[in-house]
Amino acid sequence: MLRFVLRRLGLTLVAVWGALSAVFLVLHSSGNPAVMMAPVGASEEQIAALGRALGYDRPLAEQYVTFFGDALRGQFPDSLTFQQPALTVVTDRLPATLTLAATALVLACVVAAAVGLWSGAGVLRGRRPGAAREWPMGLVFLAQSVPGFFIGVLLVWIFGVRLQWLPTSGASGAGALVLPAITLACGVVPPLARVFRNSLTGELARPYTRTGLALGMRRGRVLRHAAHGSMLPTVTVLGLEAGALLGGTVIVENVFSWPGVGQLVITALQNEDYPLVLADLTFLITAFVVVNLVVDLLYGVLDPRVRHSNGGH
Amino acid sequence: MRSPTRRGFLGLGAGLALAATLSGCVGTGTAATRATDSSVVIGLSAAVNTLDPMNTTSVGSDLSVLSSVYSSLVTRRPDLTIGPDAATSWDRVEPDRWRFRLNEKAAFADGTPLDADVVVWNVERLTDQDNGLRMTSNFASLLRAEKVDDHTVDLVTDGPDADLLGALSFLYLLSPDWTEDHDPATATMGSGPYEITDYAAGGNVELRARDDYWGTAPDIDRVTYRITPSEAARVSGLLSGELDVVAGLDPQDLERLRTDRALEVQQSDTTRMAFIKLNTLKGPMKDVRVRRAVNYAVDKESIATSLLGGTVAPSPGQLLTSDYAGYSDDTSGYPYDPEKAEELLAEAGYGSGNPLRVELTVPSGQYVAGDLIAQAVTQQLSEVGVRARINSVPFTVYMQKYLVDQDMSDMQYITQAWPTLAAGGLYNLFVSDSPYAYWKDAEFTDAVTRARTETDQDERDALYADAAERARAQAPVLFLFPQPGIAASSDGLDWQARPDDWVRPAEMSWKGND
Numbered sequence: 001m002l003r004f005v006l007r008r009l010g011l012t013l014v015a016v017w018g019a020l021s022a023v024f025l026v027l028h029s030s031g032n033p034a035v036m037m038a039p040v041g042a043s044e045e046q047i048a049a050l051g052r053a054l055g056y057d058r059p060l061a062e063q064y065v066t067f068f069g070d071a072l073r074g075q076f077p078d079s080l081t082f083q084q085p086a087l088t089v090v091t092d093r094l095p096a097t098l099t100l101a102a103t104a105l106v107l108a109c110v111v112a113a114a115v116g117l118w119s120g121a122g123v124l125r126g127r128r129p130g131a132a133r134e135w136p137m138g139l140v141f142l143a144q145s146v147p148g149f150f151i152g153v154l155l156v157w158i159f160g161v162r163l164q165w166l167p168t169s170g171a172s173g174a175g176a177l178v179l180p181a182i183t184l185a186c187g188v189v190p191p192l193a194r195v196f197r198n199s200l201t202g203e204l205a206r207p208y209t210r211t212g213l214a215l216g217m218r219r220g221r222v223l224r225h226a227a228h229g230s231m232l233p234t235v236t237v238l239g240l241e242a243g244a245l246l247g248g249t250v251i252v253e254n255v256f257s258w259p260g261v262g263q264l265v266i267t268a269l270q271n272e273d274y275p276l277v278l279a280d281l282t283f284l285i286t287a288f289v290v291v292n293l294v295v296d297l298l299y300g301v302l303d304p305r306v307r308h309s310n311g312g313h
Numbered sequence: 314m315r316s317p318t319r320r321g322f323l324g325l326g327a328g329l330a331l332a333a334t335l336s337g338c339v340g341t342g343t344a345a346t347r348a349t350d351s352s353v354v355i356g357l358s359a360a361v362n363t364l365d366p367m368n369t370t371s372v373g374s375d376l377s378v379l380s381s382v383y384s385s386l387v388t389r390r391p392d393l394t395i396g397p398d399a400a401t402s403w404d405r406v407e408p409d410r411w412r413f414r415l416n417e418k419a420a421f422a423d424g425t426p427l428d429a430d431v432v433v434w435n436v437e438r439l440t441d442q443d444n445g446l447r448m449t450s451n452f453a454s455l456l457r458a459e460k461v462d463d464h465t466v467d468l469v470t471d472g473p474d475a476d477l478l479g480a481l482s483f484l485y486l487l488s489p490d491w492t493e494d495h496d497p498a499t500a501t502m503g504s505g506p507y508e509i510t511d512y513a514a515g516g517n518v519e520l521r522a523r524d525d526y527w528g529t530a531p532d533i534d535r536v537t538y539r540i541t542p543s544e545a546a547r548v549s550g551l552l553s554g555e556l557d558v559v560a561g562l563d564p565q566d567l568e569r570l571r572t573d574r575a576l577e578v579q580q581s582d583t584t585r586m587a588f589i590k591l592n593t594l595k596g597p598m599k600d601v602r603v604r605r606a607v608n609y610a611v612d613k614e615s616i617a618t619s620l621l622g623g624t625v626a627p628s629p630g631q632l633l634t635s636d637y638a639g640y641s642d643d644t645s646g647y648p649y650d651p652e653k654a655e656e657l658l659a660e661a662g663y664g665s666g667n668p669l670r671v672e673l674t675v676p677s678g679q680y681v682a683g684d685l686i687a688q689a690v691t692q693q694l695s696e697v698g699v700r701a702r703i704n705s706v707p708f709t710v711y712m713q714k715y716l717v718d719q720d721m722s723d724m725q726y727i728t729q730a731w732p733t734l735a736a737g738g739l740y741n742l743f744v745s746d747s748p749y750a751y752w753k754d755a756e757f758t759d760a761v762t763r764a765r766t767e768t769d770q771d772e773r774d775a776l777y778a779d780a781a782e783r784a785r786a787q788a789p790v791l792f793l794f795p796q797p798g799i800a801a802s803s804d805g806l807d808w809q810a811r812p813d814d815w816v817r818p819a820e821m822s823w824k825g826n827d
Binding site: 032047053081083084089156164167169256257259264272 | 359360362363365368445447450498499513514515516517539540541542543545546549550552553554555707708709710712713716717747748
């Protein structure tokens with residue numbers, strides 16, 4: 001088990017390093033932030049001096065080594081725009097993003113479970129698929145085919161502008177959380193619900209279901225066993241989608257002016273604030289791979305076969 | 314029957330009910346309730362990046378917020394004239410020496426008086442190149458401040474500087490004692506009408522009016538700046554009544570905002586001029602006939618009507634907007650005259666057998682309707698046989714090519730402004746040795762250089778008029794129009810939007826609430 005965990009951890013670090021290197025190289029080859037920082041009317045010498053002061057005149061390889069050396073010790077240069085340590089700026093915004101992402105994830109799980117079970121229970125009763133059992137799934141398909149930002153704008157229009165029930169933007173109070181969390185969840189529910197429903201249907205078609213029913217087991221109990229059996233593929237998708245959900249915060253936070261790290265990374269990119277972009281993405285990338293790591297480890301818990309096949313030899 | 318199905322749904326239902334209850338409790342606050350407790354919510358398109366007033370030149374965000382917290386010697390009033398702030402009066406005692414008498418009541422929030430020593434220290438901080446402050450480049454001629462007595466201070470410039478007062482309206486004064494143990498980038502303690510009660514880097518900012526302010530108390534007691542980077546969020550915030558004031562809106566949203574009766578929409582020219590820079594140093598644009606030809610070939614009027622909602626009128630062939638000191642009333646723009654354009658192109662040796670091919674660079678998504686305007690221009694140029702290819706690049710790449718590599722393409726869409734509204738400042742971007750210019754014209758450069766140090770107002774205006782006429786004739790740019798300024802505010806709010814981007818709560822009040 002230990003070797004399994006260590007191996008996964010090692011792969012995780014490689015993934016973070018690779019992704020950050022790509023970001024670093026793309027960022028630094030797109031221009032010199034000193035040009036953007038210098039005030040209008042600055043002379044070439046002033047721009048060059050600013051670039052030197054910030055260290056952007058050094059060879060790319062040297063900047064790369066310095067950046068990773070510092071990052072390994074948890075140090076990032078000061079944000080160019082905010083003139084504060086970049087990591088502090090990011091961690092200040094972290095609670096907002098985590099609140100939003102966690103709410104959306106819980107919401108998505110509840111909805112996906114409900115939709116999947118509703119549909120699965122119908123199969124169990126031996127009914128033909130009908131409108132009554134299938135409409136939630138239809139809604140889910142619809143949500144999947146509409147881009148997230150559009151759903152966001154639509155929700156803002158209906159509940160914020162027309163009905164004025166909920167705030168359209170910002171993060172003041174629990175009401176402000178509702179629309180962004182729903183929008184974010186909309187991106188996660190469809191794949192989650194589909195995989196859960198499909199694997200649940202698959203489990204229900206297996207002999208143990210028939211045996212259980214034949215022995216007089218209650219339908220609810222059979223469904224619970226089948227649901228447990230369909231957890232493995234569902235958790236895989238959940239892990240992938242939790243990562244995608246973190247990526248989705250970038251768009252949703254911008255639509256709803258939610259003051260989290262997703263909005264921050266866009267602002268930082270617009271301002272050419274390289275240290276802040278890197279610190280912010282370090283967090284997002286790390287969170288993404290850590291979520292996947294947790295899912296990998298969860299396999300071991302949910303399905304002992306995974307543990308044995310990796311740790312056995 | 315205990316069906317998990319039902320439990321799932323019940324859970325979901327309970328969750329939604331809870332969410333609805335919570336949202337009912339928080340309430341979003343409407344313009345009407347804010348009028349009674351005299352607060353406003355202002356939507357900003359960009360975050361407040363720093364609280365150090367000397368280390369930013371962003372008028373619409375950073376400086377607008379900080380101007381409520383700090384005072385300057387003089388201030389630019391809504392009608393764009395210069396008025397008193399911490400200084401009650403001033404005069405020029407020598408060509409290169411201005412004397413300011415300070416308001417004896419002026420003091421910081423902690424009680425420290427704002428006296429001559431404070432001004433001397435601030436000027437030292439500003440002019441010290443080692444501090445690397447972004448505001449410093451607006452004060453190229455300022456040498457030092459000298460204390461005359463406790464409440465009188467002289468500012469000494471390197472030669473006469475007609476634009477000093479305009480620049481001084483940007484110099485917000487810090488308390489020297491306070492900065493010893495505080496970082497002005499992340500905290501504030503000023504002598505202005507408001508104090509900051511809440512600020513996180515990049516997040517919302519809250520202000521409260523100070524009880525002990527030495528000047529005229531503002532009508533608005535509480536101010537919230539909400540950071541709303543997306544245009545859609547700003548518009549829905551206005552329509553839902555969550556935001557009271559938003560400036561810098563896109564002309565595309567004009568109709569939607571106008572139809573809402575709870576909003577007052579104001580439109581004006583900004584002090585930012587849009588044009589297409591022509592690279593006069595190499596390639597086809599070296600030829601003044603070609604530069605004039607493209608000016609004739611573009612129908613500025615129809616572009617302004619169709620893409621900017623008719624909010625602006627074409628520039629009369631000037632690089633400045635009418636709000637600058639030094640704007641000339643005498644120039645006239647290039648009319649839309651495609652035949653004349655074709656004639657000039659033929660003279661320069663271009664025709665159907667030998668079409669003029671140029672590249673037009675535009676920074677994608679950077680300027681109001683910039684990409685669309687570039688497309689319209691390209692289309693109109695093609696009608697006189699000019700094959701313009703659009704090169705749409707990210708703003709960083711654009712700036713790198715323009716300023717560092719000195720490799721601007723034949724044509725480049727750009728908007729430029731000089732925040733202190735000094736003609737000399739904006740014109741300085743066009744003098745021969747400026748990396749921004751791509752134009753070496755001795756006559757223009759000479760007129761601008763002389764005007765900057767000319768103390769006689771009429772003489773100076775005449776020199777700037779010469780410069781404007783020269784620029785019009787030589788056409789280092791394809792003249793377009795000022796960038797439109799669109800602001801919307803709650804109908805009940807008394808506020809005059811400004812062409813120079815400042816949004817100051819001290820200039821606002823709720824109607825019938827005085």
